[in-house]
Amino acid sequence: MDTLKQLTNDLQAKKEAALLGGGPEKIAAQHNRGLLTARERINKLTDEGTFMELGMLNTSDVKGAEHKSYGDGLITGVGKINGRPAIIQAGDKTVFAGTEGNVHIRKSKSIHEFAVKNGLPIFSLHEGGGLRMPDGMGSDGISDKLFPREMLTLHRQVPTMTAILGDSFGGPTWAAVSSDFVTQLQGTCMAIAGPRMLELANGQKLTPEELGGVDTHHKFTGQIDEDGSTEDECIEQLKNYFSYMPQHAGERPKMRQTNDDPYRLVEEVFTILPQQNNRVYDMKKIIEVLVDDGVTFEYQRKFGKGLITTFAHLNGHCVGIVANQPNQYAGAPGPQECQKATEFICLCDSYHIPLIFLHDTPGFRISSEAEKAKMPTKIMVWNQALALATVPKISIVIRKSIGAAYGNMCGPGMGGDLVVAWPTAEINFTGPEVGVNVVFGRELSRAENPKEERQKLLELWSFDSSPYKAAAKHLIDDVIHPSETRKFLCQSLDYLLTSKREKSERLLSAWPTGI
Incomplete structure (x- = not known):
């Protein structure tokens, strides 16, 4: 009995340590930036008490990093969102800046497969620095990590929704642009690589927002669908979008209750x-x-x-x-x-x-x-x-x-x-004004009363339209x-x-x- 109690206590201690991710100091640093931790974000997204974490005791497979890498930079699990079951994954900035190591990538692949197999939508709450170095270095490092296959073969089998809630490069960006719906927190950056890498590569100096901020995506790329001034606002947008979606691609979205008369006249x-x-x-x-x-x-x-x-x-x-x-x-x-x-x-x-x-x-x-x-x-x-x-x-x-x-x-x-x-x-190849100008421009310029002739032609072409x-x-x-x-x-x-x-x-x- 004492052995069982000791084992149980050891388990409890490990799980308590895992809940701290990269440790109290890293959590405090995240809060000092005005941002939530991965688990705090998940708690805001999911119905109270419904989140079941999977892979809590995962750690980096780099020797010596076990005790400071719980979750390996990614929190995953199953929960309910407005009563509907879904998969949730969230980048953990407190563990190696949310970068992707071997276990992190394996975990992401596994949760995607679980989602498709069970017809569960996927929510991603992302922030992170891309592929971890040195894990991705060398031909053996990059060979199976560059573009996770689950992102390439998902084919809209289940709805996918992503919130970019902190600066995101590499993997979080690939996940976002592969999603059905993306919202981004104002003041954050979503790009292939960060400003520092950009400057080293070609000498360009840009702020994170100039590189991949919400205005850049709204004005030029269309890679985000919405933005929010707070994390709460972004998470609420995910929930709102989800209310229009089915659980999976094998069904239609559920009917919504309404007392609005379908035959109501719209005199307005x-x-x-x-x-x-x-x-x-x-x-x-x-x-x-x-x-x-x-x-x-x-x-x-x-x-x-x-x-x-x-x-x-x-x-x-x-x-x-x-x-x-x-x-x-x-x-x-x-x-x-x-x-x-x-x-x-x-x-x-x-x-x-x-x-x-x-x-x-x-x-x-x-x-x-x-x-x-x-x-x-x-x-x-x-x-x-x-x-x-x-x-x-x-x-x-x-x-x-x-x-x-x-x-x-x-x-x-x-x-x-x-x-x-x-x-x-008015249905036509071109509008009456343009059509009359193109076809009859010269004749009208020679007419005795061009204004009157033009009006007659406009009336004729308008009737034809x-x-x-x-x-x-x-x-x-x-x-x-x-x-x-x-x-x-x-x-x-x-x-x-x-x-x-x-x-x-x-x-x-x-x-x-x-x-």
Whole structure:
């Protein structure tokens, strides 16, 4: 009995030591930086008392480092988040600065395999310095550590969500850009390597925020989807996003309870949409009156602002909405908007979330800068994503839908299950103003009364652009009353969300997580 008690006491002592990670001084240093420890972050994410840690007694396999490396820089386990089971991993900055050693990497691989096998979502709370030296040195060191295979083969089998909560390089960055949703704490850096390595490599001197701060990612890369001013805010964003996701790719997201009448008329749209078709407005306001209880969760809200991508619910069903934003670049998509649309379509298709498209665009933005950013390629990749998406797709032309952008917003021929328009819609190869200028410019310059002739031509071309011509030839399915848009969408989903569609092959699940 005494032997058993001694063994039990030894176990308790080891676990108490393990809870301190790199030790009290390292924990104090983390707090002095204004940051939480890995376990404190996990406690904020998970429901109280539900986290079951796996690998607590792991240590570095470097001789002599055992007692100062519990967890080997990574805390992993299973817990519940708003009542739903999930895998959680968190980089432990108190152990070798959260760098990745042999045990750390083996542990990460194991927890990923556990998640996929059991259909459990993965949450990553990351901060760390990349591959540990000297563990990764030499041909034998780097051979099996560079890019963890689980990140390359996960293929959206389970939802993956990452919060970058401290400076992150190497592995934490690979995990983030391979995730479905990423939020980053303001004031932190996410990059391949840190500023010091950058300066040594090529002499560039940048601050961490200039290199990989939230503004850099929102303005240029699109590698994060949201940011927060506090760790609490970032963790709450993970939870909010998760509420729109299924447990795994083999099921649809759960229905959300609502008392919002699915057949409710949305008369408010008449006060939002301007009378003049050249006036801007906020498409988000139209979305809010259409969806259940006016609640949305916008995806990449600070990147590619000419296009809105947002999650919402209609009659309890989770939907993904792709909408032009007229108050940004007149709703004309550029390279960033194309990238954003493609990533969102892939995401929704992978998790059985139907897509709704709301058009109001004068066409694509054209410029030298757009061409340098491979605009034609980005347009076609967006088209390819649409063609391969197997989830239900419903398309509504609110106002303008001009040129090739009509197709990219899931116009006819792009796989839309239903394509309808408001009576305010204008569908054409180009807008009447531009078309008249290009085709009749010389004739108008010689006309006796060019202003009057121009007005006649504009009226003719405007009539040709009306939705009724397309509806008469069954090129669109209907012209609907704007106030009945919510009713139309809710009814359509009832008929489209069939068991057969749910079992459709997810062709976009293996597409890259960054386009």
